[in-house]
Amino acid sequence: MNVGVLGLGYWGPNLIRNFLGHPEIEKVIGCDKKEDRRNFIKSRFPSVELTDNASELMEGDCDIIAIATPVNTHYDFAKDALEAGKHIWVEKPFTSNSAQAEELIDIAQKKNLKIFVDHTFIYTGAVRKIKELIDKGELGDIIYFDSVRINLGLFQNDVNVIWDLAPHDLSIMNYILPGKIAKSVDADGIANFYNKENIAHISVHFEDNCFAHFHVNWTSPVKIRKMIVGGTKKMLVYDDMENFEKIKVYDSGIEMKARENIHEALAQYRIGDMYSPKITQTEALNLAVNEFIESINEDRMPLTSGKDGLDVVRILEATDKSINKGKQIQIGSTVVIGE
Ligand SMILES: NC(=O)c1ccc[n+]([C@@H]2O[C@H](COP(=O)([O-])OP(=O)(O)OC[C@H]3O[C@@H](n4cnc5c(N)ncnc54)[C@H](O)[C@@H]3O)[C@@H](O)[C@H]2O)c1
Numbered sequence: 001m002n003v004g005v006l007g008l009g010y011w012g013p014n015l016i017r018n019f020l021g022h023p024e025i026e027k028v029i030g031c032d033k034k035e036d037r038r039n040f041i042k043s044r045f046p047s048v049e050l051t052d053n054a055s056e057l058m059e060g061d062c063d064i065i066a067i068a069t070p071v072n073t074h075y076d077f078a079k080d081a082l083e084a085g086k087h088i089w090v091e092k093p094f095t096s097n098s099a100q101a102e103e104l105i106d107i108a109q110k111k112n113l114k115i116f117v118d119h120t121f122i123y124t125g126a127v128r129k130i131k132e133l134i135d136k137g138e139l140g141d142i143i144y145f146d147s148v149r150i151n152l153g154l155f156q157n158d159v160n161v162i163w164d165l166a167p168h169d170l171s172i173m174n175y176i177l178p179g180k181i182a183k184s185v186d187a188d189g190i191a192n193f194y195n196k197e198n199i200a201h202i203s204v205h206f207e208d209n210c211f212a213h214f215h216v217n218w219t220s221p222v223k224i225r226k227m228i229v230g231g232t233k234k235m236l237v238y239d240d241m242e243n244f245e246k247i248k249v250y251d252s253g254i255e256m257k258a259r260e261n262i263h264e265a266l267a268q269y270r271i272g273d274m275y276s277p278k279i280t281q282t283e284a285l286n287l288a289v290n291e292f293i294e295s296i297n298e299d300r301m302p303l304t305s306g307k308d309g310l311d312v313v314r315i316l317e318a319t320d321k322s323i324n325k326g327k328q329i330q331i332g333s334t335v336v337i338g339e
Contacts, residue, residue, distance in 0.1 A: 004030075006069055006077055007032060009037060013044065018286050028048050029050070031050070065077070071091075079107065082115075087292075088114070092171065092312070093159075095309070098313050098317055114296050116288075117305065127175065129277055134177075139232075142231050145176075145211075154218070155196070161199065170214070171312050180210055185204055188322075189323050202319050205328075250274045253270045254270070255270070256268075
């Protein structure tokens with residue numbers, strides 16, 4: 001297969017490196033309108049062909065187009081690529097709104113083409129281990145998910161901090177809690193520097209009383225990437241800043257003892273052992289590229305498909321509405337209905 005990588009800024013070169021490393025990829029063509037980015041790729045990966053013209057890339061002999069340009073360009077490029085008969089890899093977040101995502105999914109279905117949305121964290125050893133632990137019931141029923149992703153971040157022109165950082169956490173939440181139905185979103189944030197929020201807090205309520213909270217911030221002096229998943233049996237902490245022991249599972253919990261009198265509520269605390277499970281170290285993008293190529297070969301949906309991209313975009317869209325209207329927004333299975 002031949003791959004065209006569109007957008008050679010910060011993330012595109014990682015895609016180039018991983019596509020080049022796949023045995024089924026014969027040729028990689030890189031495209032960026034900026035000469036310095038094309039020169040950078042030429043010096044690092046001399047075998048990559050280069051162009052500054054996206055239309056030329058779409059019309060060429062690529063089987064796959066990978067889109068790593070700013071978010072507000074994803075839809076147009078993705079649509080052009082699908083209409084040119086290419087499978088597409090689209091960076092997170094999939095699109096700028098859910099209508100765009102639905103349209104792309106529809107086009108791909110009609111043309112039997114694959115959409116892969118790069119929810120990279122789903123392919124990390126840590127997140128796969130968390131999923132494994134939850135699936136085998138180690139944590140019991142999940143009652144909350146609490147995530148912090150903050151640092152001195154690169155301000156984006158086209159999206160706020162939620163659309164930039166929260167797709168990582170939302171995609172992890174959706175992956176490890178399949179079948180749970182997000183009911184409503186409550187978001188708050190502040191734009192201190194220009195018209196895009198640089199700090200935000202997002203709450204997601206589920207139909208079964210499970211609760212998720214996300215804190216994202218581009219203006220934090222320290223970098224924190226931490227997540228707590230609380231279960232009725234055990235709880236875990238995932239700290240992505242740790243080189244080793246990224247996940248710690250705590251045999252801790254609380255049980256409310258039955259009582260005769262409401263004033264005698266008895267919380268029984270269990271503070272047991274903690275262990276850190278072994279996690280695999282393979283680069284996430286390597287596994288992501290393998291999964292995409294396999295899904296094309298096997299003519300099946302990839303693990304992170306357009307539908308997964310759409311699910312994340314629906315929640316992101318609800319956060320915008322919530323911030324603008326200052327209230328909780330209901331999200332349905334197909335549309336945001338919080339008017
Ligand atoms: N999966 C991840 O972990 C991850 C990490 C970082 C960024 N991303 C995503 O990757 C995408 C790109 O982010 P980035 O940080 O690399 O952005 P960037 O601004 O560093 O790079 C984007 C590149 O696209 C090029 N470009 C824009 N319009 C073009 C056009 N019409 N024709 C040709 N080239 C064009 C720009 O010149 C630029 O070099 C975003 O969607 C972002 O959210 C994903």
